[in-house]
Amino acid sequence: MRGKSIFSRTFLFISCLIVFGISGLAQTPPGSGKMAGYPEPRYPQPPEINSVEDLLPAARIIAFRDKGLNMRPGYEVKGGEKILFVVTDYTDPWVVEAFKRVFEEKGASVDVFIQASPFKDIWTTGDSMERRIHRDRYQAAFSTGTGSTLAGRGRVSIEDFARSQGYDLVVGRTFQTGLEGAQSDYGIRMMWPTRYTLASAGESYPRELIELIERKGWEMVRQARRVHITDPEGTDLSWSWTDEHWQVVEGVHPTYPVHIGGITHKFGPGESENPIIPGHLMAYPIGIIFDDADAAGVIAGTTDHQGPFPYIKIKIENNQIASMEGGGEYGELWREFLDKTQQIHYISQPRPGNNYVTEVSICTNPKIVRPHDVFATRAGRSAWVLDRMRSGVIHIGIGLNSRREWATERGYPTDHYHVHLYFATVTIETRDGRTLTMIDKGRLTALDDPEVRQLAAKYGDPDEMLREDWIPGIPGINMEGDYMRDYAGDPRAFYERDYQRVYGDLIQEAVEQYGP
Numbered sequence: 353m354r355g356k357s358i359f360s361r362t363f364l365f366i367s368c369l370i371v372f373g374i375s376g377l378a379q380t381p382p383g384s385g386k387m388a389g390y391p392e393p394r395y396p397q398p399p400e401i402n403s404v405e406d407l408l409p410a411a412r413i414i415a416f417r418d419k420g421l422n423m424r425p426g427y428e429v430k431g432g433e434k435i436l437f438v439v440t441d442y443t444d445p446w447v448v449e450a451f452k453r454v455f456e457e458k459g460a461s462v463d464v465f466i467q468a469s470p471f472k473d474i475w476t477t478g479d480s481m482e483r484r485i486h487r488d489r490y491q492a493a494f495s496t497g498t499g500s501t502l503a504g505r506g507r508v509s510i511e512d513f514a515r516s517q518g519y520d521l522v523v524g525r526t527f528q529t530g531l532e533g534a535q536s537d538y539g540i541r542m543m544w545p546t547r548y549t550l551a552s553a554g555e556s557y558p559r560e561l562i563e564l565i566e567r568k569g570w571e572m573v574r575q576a577r578r579v580h581i582t583d584p585e586g587t588d589l590s591w592s593w594t595d596e597h598w599q600v601v602e603g604v605h606p607t608y609p610v611h612i613g614g615i616t617h618k619f620g621p622g623e624s625e626n627p628i629i630p631g632h633l634m635a636y637p638i639g640i641i642f643d644d645a646d647a648a649g650v651i652a653g654t655t656d657h658q659g660p661f662p663y664i665k666i667k668i669e670n671n672q673i674a675s676m677e678g679g680g681e682y683g684e685l686w687r688e689f690l691d692k693t694q695q696i697h698y699i700s701q702p703r704p705g706n707n708y709v710t711e712v713s714i715c716t717n718p719k720i721v722r723p724h725d726v727f728a729t730r731a732g733r734s735a736w737v738l739d740r741m742r743s744g745v746i747h748i749g750i751g752l753n754s755r756r757e758w759a760t761e762r763g764y765p766t767d768h769y770h771v772h773l774y775f776a777t778v779t780i781e782t783r784d785g786r787t788l789t790m791i792d793k794g795r796l797t798a799l800d801d802p803e804v805r806q807l808a809a810k811y812g813d814p815d816e817m818l819r820e821d822w823i824p825g826i827p828g829i830n831m832e833g834d835y836m837r838d839y840a841g842d843p844r845a846f847y848e849r850d851y852q853r854v855y856g857d858l859i860q861e862a863v864e865q866y867g868p
Contacts (some may be wrong), residue, residue, distance in 0.1 A: 376423070378754070381586045381588040381652070381663065382828035382835040390584070390775055390793050392405050393825030395854045407547060408451035410555045414544075415454045415497060423715060423741050424555075424562075424629020425540050427523055431458040436514045437542075438465045438524030442855035443732035443744070444546045444866045451523070451542075453842075456461050465510065465524075475816060476844070478681030480658040482768055485692075546866070549738060553821060554719040558811050561804070563630075565716050568798035570627040572788045577853070578781040579635050579713070581746070583773045584829050586652030589748075591645070603669070608640065608700070611868060621775065629713075631741065634788070635778060636712035638751075643702040647709045651748050652772040652854040653745040656682070657737045659726075660843035663836070673750065674705040686769055689751075696764050698752050711749030714778070714791065718743040718799060721822040724855040725862035727848045732862065739772075743820060744796040746773040774824050776852050796822070 401407065417426030428531035429435075435455055439448050448464060455462045506672040514522050544550035547650045572580075573593075580590040599605035603620040619628075628634045636647070651666040666680030676687055682781060693706035701708060720742035725732035751768045752759070759766040776790040789797055798820045827833025827846070839846045852859065 381840060382584050382826060386832055387829050389583055390830040391795070391820075391823050393830055394821065394823040395724075395825075396721055396821045398548040398721075398858060399553075400549045401446075401551055404449045406445050406452060407446060407550050410544075410552075411450040411454040411761050412457075413555060415451065419540060421630045423629075425543065425715070427521065427540050429455060429460060429521075431460065433458075433460045433520040434518060434520040435462045436465055436510075436517075436522045436524075437462055438467055438510055438522060438540065440545070440734070441466050441468050442545070442734070442867065443542075444550075444731050445618065446547045446866070447544055448548050450550065455523075456749050463519075467510075469666040475655060476681075477658040477661045478742045481682050481685040481769075485689050485765075520565050543735075545734050546725065546729070546862070548725070548732075548862070549723055549735050552719065552721055554717050554721065554741070557717055561807055561811065561817070562716055564784065564804055564807055565796070565798045565801075566627045566630065566633060568801045569633045569714065569716065569790060569796065569806055570625075572790050572798075573633060573635055573781050574624065575784075575786075575788070576635075576780045577783045579712075579772070580779050580781070581635075581776050583652070583746075583776040585654065585663075585769075585773065585775075585826075585835075587650060587748075587773055587776065589647060589649035589651055589668060589709075589712075591636060591647035591671070593637060594644075597640050597641060598670065599635070600640045601628065608642075615726040631715055631717070632648050633714040633716060633790075634712070634769075635714055635746075636709065637746075638713075639700075639710050641671065641701050641708050641710070644801065645702075645708070647671040651750075651771050652708075653773055654840055654843040655772040657747070657772075658771040659733070660847060662842060663840035666771070667707060671709050672703070672705060689765070689767065689769075693765060699758050699765075700750070701756050706751045706766070708752070708754065709748065709750055711746050711747070713740075713749070714796065715741045716796065716798075716819045717741055717744050717746075718740070718796075718818055724851060725859050727844075728859045728863055729849060729866065729868055732744060737826075739822075740770075742777075742785065742822060743799060744774075744791050744794045746776050746778075746791070747771070748773070774826070777831055795820075805859050848860075 357701070362786045382423025412546065415429045416429050417424075417428065419426055419428045437451065437455070452462050452464065455816075485697065500547065510522065521540065523540055543569065576593040578590060578592055582588050596605065599620055600608045603623070628638060647668055648670070649668055651668060652664065654660055654663055661682035662678060662680035664683050665677050667675045668674055674689065676683060676690075689703070690707050695704050696706065697704040698706060720738060722739040723732045723735045726736050739745065747770045749768050749770050752766050775794040776791055777789070777793055780788040780790055782788060791797065805814045805818065808817040811817055823830070825831040826835070827838040
């Protein structure tokens, strides 16, 4: 991690305030004091885990459920497979042991490949962005590892090795191992680097219930003519769904390719009635960009998949980035990426540049929790990305994140950068002129659907089953304080203090359990 001194942090904060003040950005975000109607912060206690045995029930759920569920991947182990289990050197050893035991219960043979991370610090958003923008500088460092059958082999391509040795499945394509692609039938990512993430209530949440929640949310999107998002951090964005978009989803468009990229997208005859990606309610027509794509407005926020960054504000015109301000190091590197790609005409895009809005994803599980040790351990730090999975949280994606083979053959960079929204309100103007509210101040309204509540009662108190376990606290929104002064100039510093206040002893315990 490129450490920051107190001086540089202070300078960054003051600079952020000056820039926002000059440009008028300070008029958009919240001011001081709590805003009316937003939910109070919730900081749940992590589950009590006394041994590896406490992790086995969750590991069994994941090991045997279907592949291709994206936000809740399964390994679909039938029994007798030869499995290569790839983990980073900071993965909680109890998690590794739990999955290994469960695989072996089904008669699978398991070799563990411990991938040595060259980064011994806690990742920051800027660090991660640096490695993505300058991928060629870092890719080789991800290709080494040690582990049972691989020890002493030196540098090795995991994929090539696994196929050459006859493995039936590679488990462990994590977000941060350097392996390309999210997942496939052959390699499935491992999203639980700590014992607390594996044992969380989100993993045991009833499948039929979450699928009904998704169905109810998608029924709203399926009626959309226009979608409008507002958020107290400053986002105000709207766009259209057209008949052409649905033709692509159905696989009947005369010219646009059906395969948009990503292995869990469901495009083809009869598929428009199904959520395109499980766990992602696609409020925007993902990756489908026509000449008349009309997303316009502002995207603003302070976090992405890797963590927090100083306040960023992005102006969108004709579905492309028109300007970007702020963001600290994250913003600087993103602007560098935009400069590098501004003259490249990517496949399936009407104009040059890798700066199109391509995703507005709404997640659906009310029991997802941001890890309490997210700033204290490398394993916890890598699990920040899970917080986007909580119901009602939105991640807006900009940039091409598919067609990787096409881009790689030509030496073009492809990547996809995000801004997260925690308290958004999403309204849908239907084709017959009605207005539906899909999210209300961060609450996914499908959770309050009568059919959803009826099904939730099958598993317990519906109020508790459908209650979000975790809600972040942000000064000026749902906490006392000034948004810019106390939070947005350096949100990481705020979160570190806040989590230490709430979880101090438990954070230290996590460090002692599986290392900083």
